[in-house]
Amino acid sequence: MAITYTSGEQVEVYRFSWPATLGIPLAALVLQAFLPIWLPFVRIFDLPLLVLIGFATARRNPLAGLVTGGLIGILQDALTHQPIGLYGISKTVVGFGASSLGIKLDVENAGARFLLTIFFYVIHEVVYFMIARGMVGLQMAWSWPRNCCLALPTPH
Numbered sequence: 001m002a003i004t005y006t007s008g009e010q011v012e013v014y015r016f017s018w019p020a021t022l023g024i025p026l027a028a029l030v031l032q033a034f035l036p037i038w039l040p041f042v043r044i045f046d047l048p049l050l051v052l053i054g055f056a057t058a059r060r061n062p063l064a065g066l067v068t069g070g071l072i073g074i075l076q077d078a079l080t081h082q083p084i085g086l087y088g089i090s091k092t093v094v095g096f097g098a099s100s101l102g103i104k105l106d107v108e109n110a111g112a113r114f115l116l117t118i119f120f121y122v123i124h125e126v127v128y129f130m131i132a133r134g135m136v137g138l139q140m141a142w143s144w145p146r147n148c149c150l151a152l153p154t155p156h
Contacts, residue, residue, distance in 0.1 A: 014058040025051050025072050033079045046124070048072045052091055053120050056098035057107040065102075069095020083136050090127040094120045 073091030
C-alpha cells in the first residue's frame with residue numbers, strides 16, 4: 001500500500017494493489033451471501049458497504065469511489081433476488097459521497113471514521129428505500145427500531 005500526498009493540504013491518499021482491490025470486496029460479497037446462513041445476526045451488517053466506505057475514504061478519489069461503489073453494488077444485486085440496480089445505484093451514491101467527503105474531512109481519526117460510516121450507512125438505506133419504493137415499486141416498510149436502520153420488505 002503506497003501513500004502519496006496531494007498538493008495544498010498534504011492529505012494522505014492510499015493506493016491498493018490489484019489483488020487487494022479485487023479480493024477484499026469479493027470476500028465481503030461472499031461472506032455477506034453465506035455467513036448469515038450460520039450466523040443470522042450478521043444480516044444487520046452490510047459488509048460490502050463497509051468495505052466500500054473504507055476504500056472510498058482511503059483513496060479520496062470521487063471517480064474511483066463511484067466506480068467501486070457501482071461494481072460492488074451490481075455484484076451484490078446479482079446475489080439477491082431483487083431487481084438489478086438497487087444496490088448498484090445506492091452504493092454508487094455512497095462511494096462518490098464517501099470519497100468526496102474523505103477529501104474534506106480528517107478520516108484518519110477513528111471517531112470521525114465511525115461517524116462517517118454511520119452517516120453513509122443511513123444514506124445508503126435511504127437511497128435504497130427511495131429507489132425500491134419509488135422507482136421499482138417494491139412494497140417495503142421503513143423500520144428504524146426493528147432492524148437497526150434496515151429497510152425490510154413487508155410480509156405479504
